[in-house]
Amino acid sequence: xxxxxxxxxxxxxxxxxxxxxxxxxxxxxxxxxxxxxxxxxxxxxxxxxxxxxxxxxxxxxxxxxxxxxxxxxxxxxxxxxxxxxxxxxxxxxxxxxxxxxxxxxxxxxxxxxx
Amino acid sequence: xxxxxxxxxxxxxxxxxxxxxxxxxxxxxxxxxxxxxxxxxxxxxxxxxxxxxxxxxxxxxxxxxxxxxxxxxxxxxxxxxxxxxxxxxxxxxxxxxxxxxxxxxxxxxxxxxxx
Numbered sequence: 001x002x003x004x005x006x007x008x009x010x011x012x013x014x015x016x017x018x019x020x021x022x023x024x025x026x027x028x029x030x031x032x033x034x035x036x037x038x039x040x041x042x043x044x045x046x047x048x049x050x051x052x053x054x055x056x057x058x059x060x061x062x063x064x065x066x067x068x069x070x071x072x073x074x075x076x077x078x079x080x081x082x083x084x085x086x087x088x089x090x091x092x093x094x095x096x097x098x099x100x101x102x103x104x105x106x107x108x109x110x111x112x113x114x
Numbered sequence: 115x116x117x118x119x120x121x122x123x124x125x126x127x128x129x130x131x132x133x134x135x136x137x138x139x140x141x142x143x144x145x146x147x148x149x150x151x152x153x154x155x156x157x158x159x160x161x162x163x164x165x166x167x168x169x170x171x172x173x174x175x176x177x178x179x180x181x182x183x184x185x186x187x188x189x190x191x192x193x194x195x196x197x198x199x200x201x202x203x204x205x206x207x208x209x210x211x212x213x214x215x216x217x218x219x220x221x222x223x224x225x226x227x228x229x
Contacts, residue, residue, distance in 0.1 A: 004156065031213055036220075043118070044204070046217030089157070093213070100212045101172060104149075104156035 002026055004092045006105035013080050014113050020076040021108040023090030027071035031095040034102060035064055035075055039086040047075075047088075080112045117141065120205050120221035126229045127192065127199060135190045135224045137205030145211030146188035147218065150174060151202040160203075163188055164211030192226065200228050 005024045013019045025033065032051045038044040048057040053068040061078045077084055087109045091102040118139045127133045139146065145164045149157040159172030163182040177196025182188050188207075192199045202225050206218040 032215055034217060036217075043220040043222045046219070049215050049217050051215055091157075095213065101147075101159050101162060102218070104158075106154065106156045 002092060002094060002103040004090065004103050004105040006088075006090055006108050008108060009106070010109040010111070012111045012113055013077075015080060015082060017080055018076065018078045019080060019110070020074050021088065021110075023073045023075070023105055025071050025073070025090070025092040025103075026094065027069060029094045029096040030068045030071075030092075031100075032093040033066055033068075033073050034089075034091040034093070035073070036089040036091070037086045038089060038107070044089060075108075077110070080110075082112045082114055085110060085112045118205055118207055118219055118221035120203075120224050122224060123222065125224055125226045127226060128229050130194045132191055132193050133226070135192070135203055135205075135226070137188045137190065137221060139186055139188075139207045139219075141207055141209075141219060142185070143207035143209050143219070144185070145208045145214075146182065147206040147208075148172075148178075148180065148188070148190045149204045149206065151204060151223075157204060160190065162211065199226055201226060 007022050035047040036044040048064050050066040055066045063076045066073045087107040089107045091104045121136045147162045148160040161180040163169035166185050179191045204223045205221045208218045209216045
């Protein structure tokens with residue numbers, strides 16, 4: 001069983017502040033790392049699919065970095081807005097044969113305080 | 115609008131009863147997935163299908179069955195053998211399965227409870 005961990009479990013941030021959280025995953029047999037945003041009462045929405053060590057991706061005020069050698073990815077939110085309140089999920093896709101499916105972390109629940 | 119439709123939104127199961135959760139997509143995606151969410155746990159894969167008429171067990175397939183007779187449909191049956199079916203069920207699809215750089219697209223989910 002693959003171990004994908006996210007920290008912190010939950011986070012409260014003042015509107016306008018920046019924040020970041022972590023996804024840790026196995027540092028061997030890496031294929032891809034996914035980030036999803038899951039707002040309450042909605043379906044999870046893909047943010048990024050990252051595949052290369054050192055990769056950085058950006059979508060609006062949200063960005064992510066990837067370190068496959070040490071097995072972690074950071075998600076950054078700059079200037080948090082109330083609409084950024086959601087649970088952020090990461091998911092690891094390994095490259096070892098027979099395991100071509102995503103393993104999800106438990107998520108970081110972000111609450112933006114107006 | 116293209117997307118994934120899950121129905122019903124809420125479902126109640128009696129003891130010993132089989133129930134079927136519907137998942138339909140009009141995205142023309144080859145791959146479809148069923149996940150289960152329990153409190154404090156990440157999404158866990160029940161079954162997945164990379165192409166029509168083919169599917170594989172995920173990590174927690176016991177007590178569940180699926181079919182993939184049409185590209186757009188991937189229904190999940192929760193059988194009476196599943197002793198702890200109360201959970202939130204999510205269906206997803208992607209352009210292709212396996213080792214892919216494509217993201218998954220999710221439905222709104224079905225919440226199943228035991229009467």
